[in-house]
Amino acid sequence: MRKKHLIAMGALVLTSSAALAGLVTITPVSVTLNPDASGTALGSMSAARFSKNEVEYIGCGVRRITTGTGIVVFGFCQANTAAGVLGFCESEDPALIASIGDQDDFSFITFSWDSAGVCRSIGNSTQSFYIPAK
Amino acid sequence: MRTLIILSVLQTVGIAALVVHAFAAKHSIDPEQRPLSSSIAQPTSGAVPHVGEERLRAIIREELARLQSTAQVNASPAAAPSPRNPAIDADRREAVAQQIEIYRGVGAITDAQMQELQVEIAQLDVAGRKEMMSKLMRALNSGEIKGRL
Numbered sequence: 001m002r003k004k005h006l007i008a009m010g011a012l013v014l015t016s017s018a019a020l021a022g023l024v025t026i027t028p029v030s031v032t033l034n035p036d037a038s039g040t041a042l043g044s045m046s047a048a049r050f051s052k053n054e055v056e057y058i059g060c061g062v063r064r065i066t067t068g069t070g071i072v073v074f075g076f077c078q079a080n081t082a083a084g085v086l087g088f089c090e091s092e093d094p095a096l097i098a099s100i101g102d103q104d105d106f107s108f109i110t111f112s113w114d115s116a117g118v119c120r121s122i123g124n125s126t127q128s129f130y131i132p133a134k
Numbered sequence: 135m136r137t138l139i140i141l142s143v144l145q146t147v148g149i150a151a152l153v154v155h156a157f158a159a160k161h162s163i164d165p166e167q168r169p170l171s172s173s174i175a176q177p178t179s180g181a182v183p184h185v186g187e188e189r190l191r192a193i194i195r196e197e198l199a200r201l202q203s204t205a206q207v208n209a210s211p212a213a214a215p216s217p218r219n220p221a222i223d224a225d226r227r228e229a230v231a232q233q234i235e236i237y238r239g240v241g242a243i244t245d246a247q248m249q250e251l252q253v254e255i256a257q258l259d260v261a262g263r264k265e266m267m268s269k270l271m272r273a274l275n276s277g278e279i280k281g282r283l
């Protein structure tokens with residue numbers, strides 16, 4: 001009877017080890033503000049979403065607005081650190097706007113902006129290690 | 135069993151009657167009443183009872199060309215961008231600038247207000263849009279206006 005219990009416990013331990021397999025990287029949101037009002041922001045969507053605080057976020061989006069002269073399309077990115085440091089940028093550059101469409105739920109996002117708040121870069125990396133552990 | 139046979143015979147007779155009726159109707163339709171749309175089906179010379187395939191194709195092409203040109207004429211006013219009025223653009227830019235100043239004074243902007251502001255900014259000319267977007271971004275980045283895009 002005791003032997004059976006030991007075997008069952010061993011199996012349980014091995015199974016739970018298998019469930020934890022795979023690299024997990026938690027990258028909290030970070031925002032750097034420069035004296036000339038330019039800046040950079042980075043962080044993974046999952047780290048922000050599942051952080052222990054209620055302020056952290058990062059992401060990008062696209063707005064399409066009809067006007068009298070056509071449709072204005074602009075992309076934007078925004079981030080907020082756990083400490084409440086904010087970073088925003090916007091862009092009407094089609095290539096940068098297109099890159100926003102490549103982002104996914106588990107993307108690691110980076111963006112930077114110039115002193116006017118115009119996005120200079122928008123990047124993303126979608127990796128298995130950004131998916132939070134169960 | 136007998137009832138089934140009777141029903142089966144009646145059904146067969148009925149189908150046969152329908153087929154005969156349909157066949158007769160098909161051949162009795164006057165060429166002028168064939169189910170073609172009025173603008174396409176009308177032959178140019180009313181005296182010709184049967185329209186040849188080539189002639190039909192030509193008529194369809196003509197009608198399509200006519201419809202296409204009509205559609206273009208109708209679409210033109212809506213598609214053409216209205217010319218910008220510098221005075222109106224300046225007024226709009228001023229209004230947006232004031233709006234941003236108000237939010238800066240309040241220190242916050244709600245999601246709905248942000249949405250509204252972005253729509254207003256989008257109506258500006260390119261230069262005005264850049265200027266006002268920049269004003270908004272700098273206010274957000276400096277924390278003078280708390281809100282989200």
